[in-house]
Amino acid sequence: MTTLRLEIVTPEEKIYSEDVEMVTLPGSEGELGVYPKHVPLLTTLVPGELRVIKNGRETALAIGEGFVEIRTDAVSVLTDMALESEKIDVAAAEAAVERAKAAMKEDQTPEQVAAIQASLQKALAQLHVKRRRHG
Template identity: 35%
Template structure:
């Protein structure tokens, strides 16, 4: 398992991360994907969730809200709809967003966009999980 590979995360806002890492776990739409150095080529869709990776023995997290990953030639590139470092997440703000989404879903009134509220809830949960895990 020795070695590293290039891990690059890009969102519409620009480059989020580009580092040499040892290991990454990604939230695939059909379950988690683990990537190690010299992984076979792969393209997969990603779900809203937490990317967990190891750099110089330290565990780090990113919250994403969907996208794609391409693995090729000892490089993994994530094209994410949104991506935010666990270290930069405002936990109180994420918890407030979760509570707002839960309240909207509980109301179930005709003027509430249910899909949008569900997406907001999943994104808030991912952000909370990424922030909570930053000291793993």
């Protein structure tokens, strides 16, 4: 079976480096499915669910903002957050959502609003992945 190399890197560490059958990414223009021999592409990522199919099994990670470089035989994801479902702390993510919602009610600069929205989207992505995978 043809595979492609998936590498997921955050500023802190390399999270994932394996040969996979398919990757689905939350691209800025919508969901993007990548199979081996995909046309080369460089695009931005938004917070959401990254799904991987390996050996016929699907797994998911919550990812933050970042970039993806797609080559015919590899996908490189550079993101500010990548968490496997098992590592997501639901209580912490729910608290982050509440903090962000409360902060949005206060007067904020455009830069602060953007940062709050980014935090909110990352927390919501974590909750989505955790709830989808574990009910």
